[in-house]
Amino acid sequence: MNKKTKASSRHSPLVRGLCVTAAALVLTLAANDAQAIRLTMKRVMFEGSQRTADLTIINNTAEEQVYRLGFKTMRMTQGDGLETLEDGVQDPALKSADSMVRFSPRRVTIPAGGSQQVRLMLNKPKDVADGEYRSHFWIRPEAESAKFDPAPQDNAASGPSVQIKMLAGVTLPVFVRVGPMNVTATIANAKAERKGERIAVSMDINREGNRSLYGDVEFTCNGKVLHQVRGIAVYTEIAKRTVRLNVPVPKDGFGGCSAMDVIYRAETADAQYKGGVIAQTQVAIP
Template identity: 35%
Template sequence: MTRFFFDFRPATAGDARVLAILQAHCNLRRVGWLAGACFILLATPPALADLMLFPTRVVFEKNQRAAQLELINNGQESTTYRVHLVNRRMNETGEFTAAEPPLPGEQFADALLRYSPRQVVLAPGRGQTIRILLRKPADLPVGEYRSHLQFDLVPEATGASSIDAQATKPGPGEVGVQLRALVGVSIPVIVRHGETSATVTLAGLELPRPAAGQPAVLAVVLERAGNRSVYGDLVATFTPQGGVPQEVGRAGGVAVYTPNAMRRARLELQPPAGVVLARGTLRLSYRERAEAGGKLLAETSIELP
């Protein structure tokens, strides 16, 4: 099964149909607020391209005990998804793998969470609410706990998905086999219990010389300390000597999850037309998402000759 794991970015306000469907399903009145909210239109294949999730990460803090997640089918066909909790660990480049068994320092939230329903059928243009409940034992140690809510696409047994309809008829003495990739997506569900805090610094900022015809890529290491994860946007700006700062690159939704102490990130730079990355200051900032307040978490810079 092919699965996609995301730290999600905000959608743009350009898709009026998407905003209208989500607004109607969630009974939201402020379209302007909705346009800046975190939801996603998933990448190919088509069945996932039509799945919308809102919000795209769930965080339980303080006395919060319940949350909900909205699923919307923006496609033209009915789809079915099976829902379950999984435990993932992030490596130093941001990739996820199954955390089986847990390693020292890893704290997962699956035993603390209950959710319903566990399977959803989404008709075109319709939505479904997933309700998540948190139950914390009295002796739960202070810290952050994380698991991922996984949505696996269930293949249709009829029509275009039918093996009988698609498979080539085998010849005499042959066996016909059809392989069909199933897809899934997961979002983090985070539980913070007690006093949690984290700090982050940006280290090893480097702008290697790009290969011919390739864009410039800024490399950096995010170093995290504390008992909770960090999550935000990386924004690169360039200030030429005697000029004004201009944004030249952005990466949204960059996380460093516990217990990881660091993450290596690479940010492709796309300077505005006519801007040459030379004789000036290249600055990289790491901020909380705008919907979380936009607080500056860390910043660093290098001088370009």
């Protein structure tokens, strides 16, 4: 799933009380791939009698890392995926789950190649209204220690430097479902355009019901799966999501098919669809 976030730009000063005459501080930020962190779950679902979930964080880097954990509110938009809401911003279409979910620990140190288990626990109020609640759980490495280099510089104006190495973090949705859940969907406005060795497909997934959608999109021809895109969601704050996906052109062609079947299939853990088809349509092969 294509994800888009908007983070706060407020930062506290990195260095206080450091007197440097005719010098500037140079900050070098190096971002690593999010695969530096791996998780054993892609989403957490509290539904039915489930009250706890154990998430394992795996440090894929070659160094010990310290991670902080927390919740944030993210809103799905019709065409751009997810955006993070700033602190204090409210959206009446969103029902947050963070007040009902506790977790421990809140800060972990994991050796290189090691792992750490985090337990999430549901504490649901007795009078909570029926519906689907969602918050996004984040795991973020702390910045490495600043390294101060007092060595003289070729250019006196450049002065000493501070180097901070930043590592990418990850998020995953945490759901709390209360009461009867039901959702249906349709696929509309499916279009395809050939662009070199791929076919660009756009379509609208329309959602109706009191819970979110989550599944994989399959492109098939005569029952043969040509391409699959995993993890396409439509959350409860929107009734329609426009999705844009790319299908590689098969080396042996499309086997005489003039159209591809587009199938939106639920995951096997889905209590309602149990791995079955949520919605489907056809799109002409250009």
